[in-house]
Amino acid sequence: AADKITVGALRFTSHAPSFIAFERGYFAEEGLDVTFEYFQAAQPMAVAIASGDVDFGITAISGGLINLAEKGAIKVVGGGLQEEPGVDGQMILVSKAAYDAGVTSPAQLKGKSFGITQTGSSFHYIAHKIADKEGFDRSELTLRPLQKVGAIIGALKTGQIDAWAIVPHIAKPLAEGPEIEAIGMVADYIPAYQVTTVFTSTANTVDKPDLVKRFLAAFSKGAADFNAALIDKTTTEEEAEALVQLLHKYVNNDEPYEKAAPSIRSGAMRINEGAKLNMASIADQLAWFQSEKLVPATVTMELLVDPSFVETD
Amino acid sequence: MTSLEQSSLDQTSGGRAAGEQREGLRPVPYRGGGFRPVPIRLIGPFVFLAIVALWEAGSRSGVISNLVLPAPSEAFEAFSYLVESGQLWRHLSASLQRLVIGWTLGTALGITVGLAIGLFSLARAGLLPLVSALFPIPKIALLPLFVIWFGIGEGSKVATILFGTFFPTVIATYGGVDNVDRTLVRMGQSFGLSWRSIVRKIILPGAMPAILSGCRISASIGIILLVAAEMIGAEYGVGAYILMAGSLFATDQLLAGVAILSMLGLIVSWLIGRLERWLLAWRG
Amino acid sequence: MTSLEQSSLDQTSGGRAAGEQREGLRPVPYRGGGFRPVPIRLIGPFVFLAIVALWEAGSRSGVISNLVLPAPSEAFEAFSYLVESGQLWRHLSASLQRLVIGWTLGTALGITVGLAIGLFSLARAGLLPLVSALFPIPKIALLPLFVIWFGIGEGSKVATILFGTFFPTVIATYGGVDNVDRTLVRMGQSFGLSWRSIVRKIILPGAMPAILSGCRISASIGIILLVAAEMIGAEYGVGAYILMAGSLFATDQLLAGVAILSMLGLIVSWLIGRLERWLLAWRG
Amino acid sequence: MDLLLRGITHRYGATEVLNGIDLTVSEGEIVCIIGPSGCGKSTLLRFIGGLERPDEGEVLLSGEVPAGSLNPLTYVFQDFALLPWRSVEANVSLVLEDHPLSAAERETIVADVLERTGLSDFRKALPRQLSGGMKQRVAIARALSVRPAVMLMDEPLSALDSQTRELLMDDLVALWQRERFTACYVTHNLAEAVRLGHRIVVLSRRPGRIRTVVEIDRDLGAREAGDPKLDAVQRELWQLLRDEARAADREIADDVA
Amino acid sequence: MDLLLRGITHRYGATEVLNGIDLTVSEGEIVCIIGPSGCGKSTLLRFIGGLERPDEGEVLLSGEVPAGSLNPLTYVFQDFALLPWRSVEANVSLVLEDHPLSAAERETIVADVLERTGLSDFRKALPRQLSGGMKQRVAIARALSVRPAVMLMDEPLSALDSQTRELLMDDLVALWQRERFTACYVTHNLAEAVRLGHRIVVLSRRPGRIRTVVEIDRDLGAREAGDPKLDAVQRELWQLLRDEARAADREIADDVA
Ligand SMILES: Nc1ncnc2c1ncn2[C@@H]1O[C@H](COP(=O)(O)OP(=O)(O)OP(=O)(O)O)[C@@H](O)[C@H]1O
Ligand SMILES: Nc1ncnc2c1ncn2[C@@H]1O[C@H](COP(=O)(O)OP(=O)(O)OP(=O)(O)O)[C@@H](O)[C@H]1O
Ligand SMILES: [Mg+2]
Ligand SMILES: [Mg+2]
DSSP, rough: OOOOEEEOOSSSSSHHHHHHHHHHTTHHTTTTEEEEEOOOSSHHHHHHHTSSSOOOOEEEOOOHHHHHHHSSSSSEEEOOOOOOOOOOOOEEEHHHHHHHHTSSSSGGTTTTTEEEEESHHHHHHHHHHHHHTTTTTTSSSSEOOOHHHHHHHHHTTTSOOOOEOOOOHHHHHHHHHSEEEEEGEEEOOOEEOOOEEEEEEHHHHHHHHHHHHHHHHHHHHHHHHIIIIOOOOOOOHHHHHHHHHHHHHTTTSSSOOOHHHHHHHTTOOOGGGGGGOOOOHHHHHHHHHTTTSSSSSTOOHHHBOTTSSSSBB | OOOOOHHTTTTTTEEEEEEEEOOSSOOOOOOOOOOOOOOOTTHHHHHHHHHHHHHHHHHTTSSOOTTOOOOHHHHHHHHHHHHHTTTHHHHHHHHHHHHHHHHHHHHHHHHHHHHHHHHHHHHHHHHHHHHHHHHTTTHHHHHHHHHHHOOSSSSHHHHHHHHHHHHHHHHHHHHHHHHSSSHHHHHHHHHHOOHHHHHIIHHHHHHHHHHHHHHEEEHHHHHHHHHHHTTTTTTSSSSHHHHHHHTTTTTHHHHHHHHHHHHHHHHHHHHHHHHHHHHHGGGO | OHHHHHTTTTTOSSTTTTOOOOOOOOEOOOOOOOOSOOOOOTTTHHHHHHHHHHHHHHHHTTTSTTTTTTOOOHHHHHHHHHHHHEEEHHHHHHHHHHHHHHHHHHHHHHHHHHHHHHOHHHHHHHHHHHHHTTTTTTHHHHHHHHHHOOOOTTHHHHHHHHHHHHHHHHHHHHHHHHHSSSHHHHHHHHHOHHHHHIIIIIHHHHHHHHHHHHHHHHHHHHHHHHHHHTTOSSSSSSHHHEEEEEHOOOOHHHHHHHHHHHHHHHHHHHHHHHHHHHTGGGGG | EEEEEEEEEEEEEEEEEEEEEEEEOOTEEEEEEEEEEETTHHOOOOOOOEESOSSSSEEESSOOOOOTTTTTTEEEEEEEOOOOOOOOOHHHHHHTSSOOHHHHHHHHHHHHHHHTTTTTTTTTTTGGOOHHHHHHHHHHHHHTTTTSSSEEEESSSTTHHHHHHHHHHHHHHHHHHHHHHHEEEEOHHHHHHHHSSSSEEOOSSSSSEEEEEEOOOOOGGGGGOOHHHHHHHHHHHHHHHHHHHHHHTOOOOOOTT | OEEEEEEEEEEETTEEEEEEEEEEEOOOOOOOOOEEESSSHHHHHHHHHSSSOOOEEEEEEOOOOOOOOOOOOEEEEETTTOOTTTOOOHHHHEEEEEEEOOHHHHHHHHHHHHHHTTTTGGTTTGGGGGGGHHHHHHHHHHHTTTOOOOEEESSSSTTOOHHHHHHHHHHHHHHHHHHOEEEEESSSSSHHHHHHHHOOOEOOOBBBBBEEEEEEEEEEEEEETHHHHHHHHHHHHHHHHHHHHHHHOOOOOOOOO
C-alpha cells in the first residue's frame, strides 16, 4: 500500500510543484498517498513538522525554522524557489510618497522604514542585505513588523512605511497601481538567493530516508513541469494553460479564473531542478541570523541541513 | 375622643376639610420622574440604518475612500457571494463545531473546578491562585506552544477555545457558589439533608444564575477566540476567512466575516437568554 | 399565672429543670459547619512551587522534551537576560505607555457613554444596540483596518487597547447606573436636589462599585490586547517581544514574556484593589 | 400650611390602585393612613409629595409656606434612604447643599438637628455602623433640617425590630410635642396608628378607597400603653381590617410580577 | 422529649456572646426567648439545633424521640429559607426526599401538612408569588412535615408586616391547640412573647445571661388582646428591657463589621 504522508502547503505559486505532483500522479507513482495541510503562514508549518502533524514543508528559512532545527526537530533536505538572473524575482517596492521624496533606488533607503512580517522572517534578511550592499548601517533601516502581508500592503499603500520587498506575483500588480512604485530587484542584492527550501522532521531523515527520497523525486517532477511551462516556456501554450488551470484549483481559487490566471503566470519563479540546494546561500542566511542574535550561535549547518538527499552546490 | 362608631357613620368623608372652600390653593409641584430610561421603539434599528445609509452614501460619493472602509453594499456583496457559493456553510460549520466542542468542554471543566473551589478549602487554597495567574494570559501568545501540544488539527483550535472559556467559567461558578444564601444551606443541614442533596438541590440551583451569566461571557470569549484559534492551519472557518481576507486586504470580505461573528454572538446570546428564561423561570 | 415579681426572685435559675437529674440524657447531634471554604495559608505558594519543581525536574530528566516546554530555569534565564541587558525596561515602558493611554481614554469614554446610556432614554435606545453589536467583534480581526485608520505608529496600538477597554466599561457603567437604588434617587428628588446634584452625589457614587469592577475587567483585557496591539509595527513592547519569541520559536523567551504579562496583570489588579479600598471604604 | 387631596384616582396598567380619595391634612396634625398590603398607601404618599402624578384628581396646598422652610413636603422613608458613602453629618448636609446657604449656616443647621435627635455623638459615623433605629433617626434629622411644613412618612418604623420601634415611637411623640410638626404617616401597624395619629384614615383593599376616618383627640403625650380606650379603638380597627388583611395575604402575585 | 441546656458559654473571637445559660424546655411548652439586639438569641438557637457548638456547656436531649419523628429538632427561620426555585409542595417535599419514604407516602405527608396550614390552594405556587405571611406558612408546613419533637423558631414573624403578624399569631395559637408542639421561640417582640409563651426567658445584653424567667400559665387560647394581666406582664418586661434596648440601639459597629 502507498505510504500516507501529509504535506504542508501555502496557497502560493511557490508550492506549485507539490500541487502538480499530486494532480499528475507523480506522488502516486512514488507510492505516496499525499494529503495537503494548508497554512496561512510559513512559521506554523515549521512547528507542525516539529510536532509531527506534517511530514514535509516548503518555506523560506526563518528564525523559527532554525530554532526548531537546533532543538533537533527538523532538517532542510532540498531547495525550492531560487532567485535567478533573467527570471522576474522578488521586487523592492516603495510608497508613492517615498518615491516622490526621492527614494528612486535602493541606495536612498538609508533612514527609511521597511516593512517585514516578523522578526527573523525572510523580509528581515532582505532588508539587511540591501543595507549591507548599499553600505549603510543595518540600524539605519527602521524595520516595521506587521505580521501579515496584507498589513504591509496597507501600510505601504498609505505611505506609513517607505519600502518593502516581495515576490513578483504580488509586487507586479501593486507596482502597476498608483500608490506604489518598484525601485529594484532583490536578486541584485542577494545573488542566487535560495528563497524557499524543502524540509522534513529529523525523524524522517533518520528512520525513513527512502520516503524523503521518493517525496523529493515526485516534487522534482512537478518542479520540472512548472519550469517548462511557465519559466522556460518550452511547452505549448495549451499545456501551459492546462497547468495554470490545474494550479487555479489551489491558488487564488476564490477569484474567477480570468482574474487569477495572469497573476499565477506573472508570479512564476524558478523552482530548483531536482530540488537542488544552494548551500552557500543557506550558510549566508544562517550567518546573518546568528549575527543578529536571533538564533543561538551553536547552530551549525549540519544541524540545519541534511545534504544527503539532493545535489548541492 | 371621637369613638369609632361615630366617625364610621361618615364613611365617605375624607375628613373635615374635603369640599371646603379655601383661598390660595395651588397644586403641589411635581418633582419626580426621570432616571429610568424607557425603551423607545424603532430608535435602535433607525440609528443602525442611518449609520449604514450615511456610510454607503459616503462611500459612493468618495468621501470615505474605499481603502479606509469598503461600502456596506460591498461587504454585503461579499457576504452574498459566500452564501451563494455555499462557502458560508462550510466556514460556519467548521467554526461552530470547534466552538461547540471547545465551549462545552471548557464550560464543563470550568463548572467542575469552580464547584471544587467553591466547596473545598483545599481546592480553593491550591487552585485559585493558579487560576488567577493563568486567566490573564493572552491565548494568542501561546499559539506556538499549542501547536506542539495539541497538533495543527482540530486539537489546537478546540484547545484554544477550551482554555479561553475554562477560566471565566471557573471564576463565575465559584463566585456563584460563594453567593448562595447560606441560610438556605443551614436550612438544609437543619433538616438533616445529606451533603450530596445540599450540593445538588441547594448549591447548584442557587449558583445557576451566576453560572449562566458566566456562560454568556465565555460564549462571547469563545467567538472572539475563533479568530485566534483559526490562525493555525485552518482551511475553513469564519476566523480563517477573516484572517485570509485580512492578509489579502480584502476589506469587504473582512467586514462580512466580522458581521458574521457579530451575528453569531447575537444568536448565541439569544440562545443563552432562552436557556436562562427556562432554567431560571423561578426568578419571574 | 405566676407574676413577674415572683419569678424575678429566681433570677439565676434557668427554669424548673436545670440541675435536675434525668435519665437517658444525650447531646444533640452536631450537623452544622462546612460549605464555607476557609483560607489555608501556604498551600497556594506550595502548589505553585511544587508545580515549578516538578516541571523543572521533568525538563532536566528529559521527560518533558525541550520542544514541548522549556524548563522554568530556561525561562528564568531569558528573563534575567532581559533584565540585565536593560531590554526589560524598554519593552515594559513601551507597553505601559500604550496601556496607560489606551486604557485611560477607553475608560473615560466608556464611563461617559455608559452614563449617557444609563441616564437618557434616547442614548439607551440609540447606542445600546450598537454597543452590543460591536462589543463581541474580535480586535485582531480589525487590525488591518486599524492600520489604515490609525497608522502603524502608536495610533493603532493605542486604538486597539482603547476599543478593547471602551465596551466593557460602557456595559459596566450603565449596569451600575441601572442598579443604583432608586429609592435614593427618589429621596434626592423629594428633597428638591438638582439633576446635576443627583447625578454627581447619588448616581455616580452608587455606580462606583460597578465602574471599578468594570475597570478591573478592562485592565485585564487591555493587558491581553497588548499582544494583538503590538502585532502592528511595534519594535518594543512586551507583546512584540512575545510575538518575536513565538515567530522564532524561542519558547524560553515566550514563557518569560507571558510571565511578565501575568505579573503585570497581578500588579494592575492589586492597584485597582487599593483604589477600591480607598473609594469604596464606606462599604467596610 | 394645609394639604388637600381631591378625588385622587389612579391606575397602573389594568389595575386600579386608588379610587376617589378626598382628604385634608391640617397644620400641626398627624394623619395616619392604614390599610391592607397593596392598597395604595405608598402610591398616595408619592402623589402628595409630587413624586408621581395621579391619573385623576389633584393634590393642593393652601396657606403660606412657613418662613424658612426649605422643602415644605419632606419624606421619611421606610428603608431610611441614607447614602451609604456619606457620614451622618454629610447625609444631613446633602439636602442643604443645593440651597443658597453659607457653609457656616449649613453647619449650624446640621449641628442643631443632630442635637435635637440625640445624634451629636454619631456625626462622623457611616450608616453601616449604625443600628436600624439610629439610621431612621438620621433620616428624621435630615428631614427636620429642611424645616418641612409637612412630613410624609411611609412606614418609617416597619424596618425596625419591635423594641427599637417602641423607642422611636417615644422619640417621635417627644419630637411632636416640641415641634408640633404636620405629618402624613403611612403604616400597617395599628398600635403605631393609635399611638401617633390625631386622625386615622382607613383604606379598603385595592382599589384603595377611604372606608372610614377615626379621630382620636387624646393628646399624644397622654397616650399610654394599656389605655383601655385606645385599646378599644385598635381592636375595632383590627375588626375592620382583619378580613381584608387576610385576603391581601392570600393573594398570588401573577407571573409577570 | 425534653431539652436541657447546661452552662452554655460562647465567644466569637474576643467578644463573649453568651454566658452560663441553663435552661430546660419541656414537652408541649413554648419557651420564648427575648432580649435586646445582639444578645445572642440566634446563637443560642443554633446551639440547640446542633448547627454550631458552644465553647462551654452542653445541649442535651432527654426522653424518647416521639415515634415517627423524622427530624426531632426542626427550625423555622426568620427569612423563611424557602428555595425560590421550588414550588410550595416541592419545598415541603425537599426535606422528605432524603428519608426512606415511598413517593406515595411523601405525597400523603405533603398533602396533609399543606391541608393543616391552609395551603392546599397554593401547592403549585412559587415562593415569589406569595406574600410574606404565606411564605412563613409554607415554612411552618415544611417544619411540620418532618414531625418535629421541638420547633426552633428564630423570630418567625419579624419579617412580616404587623397585620400579617397578627394573622399568623392566631394561626400559631390554633396550631398549638391542635398539636401541642414543643417550641423554643426567639423574638424581639414582647407582645408576641406574651401571646405565645408558656415561659418567657429574658436575656441580658451581650454577653447574654438569663436575667429572669417569667411563667404565664394562662391557656394560649384564652389570651385576648387587652387582657390587663398580660398587658401588665408586657409592660413590666418592657421596663426590664428598655434601657438595654436603648443601649443596644446606640452601639456603633466597629469598622471591621
Ligand atoms: N410603579 C408601579 N407600577 C406598577 N404597579 C405599581 C407601581 N407601584 C405600585 N404598584 C402596584 O400598586 C399597588 C399599590 O402599591 P403601593 O405600594 O402603593 O401599596 P401599599 O399600600 O403601600 O402596600 P404595602 O403595604 O405593601 O406597602 C400594588 O398592587 C403595587 O403592586
Ligand atoms: N458567626 C459569627 N461570627 C462572629 N460573630 C458573630 C457570629 N454570629 C453572631 N455573632 C455576633 O454575636 C452576637 C450575637 O449574635 P446573635 O445573632 O446571636 O444575636 P441576636 O440576639 O440573635 O440578635 P438579633 O436580635 O439582632 O437577631 C452579635 O454581636 C453578633 O455580631
Ligand atoms: Mg407601601
Ligand atoms: Mg437573631
